[in-house]
Amino acid sequence: MRGLTFDIAHLLAGTLVLVSFLELYQDRLYALLNMFALHALVLALSVAWQAYVQNAPHLYVTAAIALIFKAIIIPVALHHIIKRLGIHREIEKVVGVGSAMLLGMGLVALSMVVMLRVTAEADPLAREDLAFALSVVLLGLLMMVTRRNAVSQIVGFMSLENGLVLAATGAKGMPLVVEISIAFSILIAFIVIGIFLFRIRERFDTVDLQALDRFRGDRG
């Protein structure tokens, strides 16, 4: 039984990392959104699994949030925005897919090395989860910095945050997990609204098209 729980948790966490890589691989916005929905779904599953394993019912709330809010509402909203702004073109990347993948590999390796230094007596389930969570976080960050497109950057941020939730739920008996996940959902909602409000097509840094590059701090 013990082995099985470990395997399933491990499997789900691993899948999450895999999906992060898939996200990193996508170069069409719609596909990216679908991938993110999958990401959220896997997260929901793994959280639910943790809830079951640790028999901590409040975690089911987190799972529900992940499922409903992230896997359904947000992707739909973003679809909507993309249609509105009419930007279902290629995602302009800073680095090519291949190199992004390589970087991702490096990051995963790094997080493994860092986490496996953790002394063995900490229980293996949590340790593996942590390693995967860290890689998910790093991959999300990588995505944010390698994409020029606001939507994909949000997706990056959200998958980063998925990693956090994974870690939080992996930490057995950690209080405030639900509160935290809610807080984060609010944060993400803010961002999405912000994008919608400011009609940010290209990048975060400009508030609308004609303001593009006009003001950047202390010029003039």
Add this chain to the structure above:
Amino acid sequence: MFDLGIQGAQMLLVLLLAPLLTGFTRKVKARLLLRRGPPLVQPYRDLVRLMRKEVVLAENASWLFRVIPYLIFAATWVAASLVPTFRTGLLFSWSADLIAIVALLGSARFFLALAGLDVGTSFGGIGSSREVMIASLAEPAMIMIIFTLALIAGSTQLSTMAGFLVSSEVGLRVSLGLALLALIMVAIAENARIPVDNPATHLELTMVHEAMVLEYSGRHLALIELSASLKLLLYVSLIACLFVPWGLVPSGAGLGLLAVGLVAYIAKLASGGVLLALFETSIAKMRVFRVPEFLGAALMLGLLATLLLFVSRSL
């Protein structure tokens, strides 16, 4: 009391001999140029005549202009009266050592240069600016020479130095030679002699000393001329008492010896005058802006002499 008398005698002696030396030099120069030249007493006559004349003062000359001649005279005279002429150990010799004497001459020059600027004429300006330029090289050279001698004699006190140099343990030294050479060059520059300056010229662009005193007349001019010849005398007797100290009478000697010393001194002056005249007639005046090189050489010689001493001290 006796010392006091000697001191007084010396002061009077230099005052009286100074014009004579000047006159003598002129005479010899004239002879060398196959002219008869003025009589020996001519300088005295000039002085007296100038004294009698009224002073013609430029309108915008200030009070300073009228005080300066007396200042110069006083400074030079005091300086001259502290250089041993025929007898060492003067009563007041300890009141000013060689450095102080040079500084006294320096203050005389300082005020003379100011006098050149006072009336506000262009020639006065030329004179003063060149004078200070020459001085700014001559004085350090002089200081270096003093260092050399002081390090040899272990004192900056003229009487002591002369007393030491007359004694046999000095021997012949390279530094001394260098110092002598430098001192002669400095003396020539300081006394406005050829090749640095020409005391006889009034050719505007070449003169230095004469340009400064251009506006002076009457008794003022007389005092300045007198101080000039005092200065010449001072330098000659300085060289005499430092480099040819033989015949210099030590303090506490009898009258007979004193007479000998006096004769020796006058002989030295005469030979100094002759040498000076010879030198001046045999050389041409140099451009003003060659002067720095001339004096720079003197400075270098002095420095070299001092360095040699510093180094040899440790051997």
Add this chain to the structure above:
Amino acid sequence: MVLLALGSVAVLLATAALGAMLAEAVRARLIVYGICLFASVALLAIALLALLDVSPRPSVTTLPLGIPWLGAHFRLDALSAFFLAVINLGAAAASLFALGYGRHEHSPRRVLPFYPAFLAGMSIVVLADDAFTFLVAWEFMSLSSWALVMAHHRVVDNVRAGYVYLIMASFGTLALLLTFGLLAGPDGSYTFGEIRGGHPSATLAASILILALIGAGSKAGLVPVHVWLPLAHPAAPSHVSALMSGVMTKVAVYGFVRIVFDLIGTPAWWWSMVVLALGGITAAMGVLYALMQHDLKRLLAYHTVENIGIIFIGLGLALAFKAYGMAWAAALALTAGLLHVFNHSVFKSLLFFGAGSVLTATGERDMEHLGGLIHRMPQTAFVFLVGCAAISALPPLNGFVSEWLTFQAILLSPQLPSWGLKLLVPAVGALLALSAALAAACFVKAFGVTFLGRARTPAAERACETDRFSLAAMFFLAALCLVAGILPGVFIDALAPVAEGLVGERMPVQGSVDWLSIVPIAESRSSYNGLLVFIFMVLSGALAAWAIHRLASDKLRRAPPWDCGYPDTSPATQYTASSFAQPIRRVFGSVVFRAREYVEMPPPGDGRPARFTVQLHDLVWDALYAPIAGGIGFAADRLNHLQFLTIRQFLSLVFAALVLLLLVLAIWP
């Protein structure tokens, strides 16, 4: 004793507040400067009492201020007493001068509050007995004087001057901060008492010396950290310029002496090489700079640089002798240096007062626009002349005495065993002699062009004698120049305890020598009697005058100047300041300043005037400061791009930092 001193300092601080309050009032000037005068006279009296006090043990006190667990320590020993006296002598004179001079100040509220603060700051520096108090006072002094420099801030140059000054001041303070950091050690023993106790290692002591040279030197004006001085000193109101030049630089000297002679312990011989070389270069460079100036106050400021050089030569010799345990020679050299400290403070203040009077009388600082003032301001001219003669080291005034003593100290140096010194000292001596001679030349120019000749502008034409307060201050200082010149023995004896405290030996007592002459080492070796020289000169001059007027003519007739037959009525034909300096510029300037002269002579028949231009380069600035400023500007420009990145790029920075740190963890043993 020290409590009394602190009390009067407190009075000064209170006066600062007072000045801030009633700066606009009509009588404010009289009140503020009056109180300052009394306070500084009181401090002077205290300092003199402490200096002549026979009991060797200094009076100390501690106040619960500054660093809490440390408190503020104050101590009044011989050294600080001497400098306290110097400071407050200058302060008293300046306050007296300002009573009259202040009338011309058009923005009193920018001067009155800071002036007393400045005085207080300087006094506290010499009283402080722990690192923190010392530095606070030191920087407070800089700060208040900075405010005074900025008093006339509408002039663009003054703002720049104030800027350079403040930056150099903080630079120096930070250097001193590091110095004390080394002296205090890791456990932070900041009181001078503890510091004296600890003996730093050789390398440590060496770096302390270097830092102290930078820190104190930048305040004193050693080349090459002198650049602020000629900018800042002239910019301030003249009585402040006098204080900054005459007194504040001496506070810096105090800092150096305190650290190097008192706190570090026994010096190494090569230290003196550094100090001597710097001193010699500073002296020569300073006077050469001064000769090239035609702004009267700036000329004086550069001369301060020169005199600081002379002082440091004295200190360097003292270090050398001390290092080789020739205490009596060290005492001689140190006394020479300190005596010059006193002398310079006197005649430099006097000269700046004179310049201030000229400034108020004509509104001109540029000598090219002056001339002939001796007719309009005879008394000012007289005292200024005395000052010029004194600073040119002419007997029988005080400037000569200290330089004479320095020469005597140099003449002792062949007995030093080290070869480096054997080669260096004569060269330094030559530099000293050279700078003395050049100083005389410079002041012939300063006095001659400003006061003699014919007025070059209507402003100079209309000048009139300055007020009574100013004259009183200047005559007082002039008299002091003479007294210190003809009775040097008194002052040398007063310095004996200082030398005894620092090098453990003192010069032979001069008071006992007959005829009041001074004998640094031995009667047979060298002696000087200013009094006799003075009397001789007076007598012989009077004798000559009497004889001539009595026996020969005393008739006198006024006539147009002769000038070789063609006098020119236009005052423009006079020698100007720059033309006066031209021969010297040709001799030295071509090397030191890369001075170039360009003559553009139009062809015959061409109406255009011929022009003559001279180009001077400040090599120190070009070689040292310009590159630093350029480098900072370059770096600022490069880094400035970081302000204009996109958010994604900023995120990448964060990302990079994160990955980097994780890598560090990964390879952490």
Add this chain to the structure above:
Amino acid sequence: MTGPLEPVTAVLVIPALAAALLVALPGYRLTAALNVLATLLTFVAAVSLFFGRPRPTSYLLVDDLNNVFIVLTTFVGFTTSVFSASYIGHELEIGRLTPRFLRFYHAMYQLLMFAMNLALVANNIGVMWVAIELATLTTVLMVGIYRTHEALEAAWKYFILGSVGIALALFGTILVYMAARPVVGEGLDAMVWTVLITRASAFDPALLNVAFVFLLLGYGTKVGLAPLHAWLPDAHAEGPTPISAVLSGLLLNVALYALLRFKMLLALNPAALAPGPLMVTMGLISLVFAAFMLYRRRDIKRMFAYSSIEHMGIITFAFGMGGPLANFAGLLHMTMHSLTKSAIFFAVGHIAQVKGTQRIADMGGLTETNPVLGWGLVLGVVAIAGLPPLGIFMSEFLVVTSTFARAPSLAIILVCGILIGVAALFLRLNTIAFGEPRGATAKAEASYLPMFAHLALVFVAGIYMPPALVVWFQNVAKLLG
């Protein structure tokens, strides 16, 4: 034991209630007065913490360390609200703000106070994290309050970078929990500070290391350490000046406080990596970087924002060096910097209102036109430049001297950085305060009280510090190890 009258809870309850009230109430005068009153009450409550300290609960904690921060925060909050009353009044007159936004502004102000106090008194690292996130969000909203492109963009930049920071900090917090769990056991205790600190030595060092890295970056973003500083200058420049004052004076400190807590945690664990070197490095980088950035600034508020980065660098450096002297200096420097910098921003706010712009090029000769403002600014800059006899000099003196004896090279970098920064500041000050007057010269109707109150405190602290305060600071310094 934590009734609403208990000072600890009062510190939290008063702002919360005030926020609720201020949202509801109309009218500028009333709300402003209420704002001042609320902050004053909070300050009083904070001061009363000296006398009666409650025993730490699993959520709230008051010890020497955070007591310093609370008092400082509430005090500056109070003075800033006084300043803000006169400042915002002017903003209303010229119509930069509408009454609607004003209500929002006051509510947000109180909310920010609440969040910061909560972050300070929280005994639970999770609560602390939540509070800091809340503070960040409120300030984001206030930075954007002017609704200009620049303001919105600054707010957006702040928001995005802040969120990433928050996320990293959370990950760090989770890791700390995981490190604690095996030792302390599951549940709340593993996040309670007082428990953690007692058991820290037994935690898993590797986890702690990773945790600290994330916390350093997460909270370091809030502290404004380079290269995580990007949000700070724009947020300061574009928000209302009172908010700039609070940001520089308080929020940075709060984030630093969080960092310090975790540093203590690491310091207690011998096997974990020493946090000192990391903080020293980031501190020096921030210092030197900010010093250079000062030179090319054209916007006065942005310039002082960079100076805040510089000083945060110095403070972090000091705490990184550790040891009684350096820690004491760090605390002192932080206090002095908060007071001085907010005083400067008070002056700058009024100056900007007088001149009608924030461009340095359009200001000049202030000491002529507005002597009080001008000299106030000069005094402030003199203080921030670390010139005696003002307080910052003492802290810099202690930092530099204590460092130079231990690590000369670091001290020299430090000194160079400080000097470069001073040079830049005075370069600008000369053009602003001196020279011929430039730009509009209106009379400023301003309350100078807060500014001079702060400067007076800084001045006194530089000369005389009451022994009680010193003992207190020394205890804290010991606490920090």
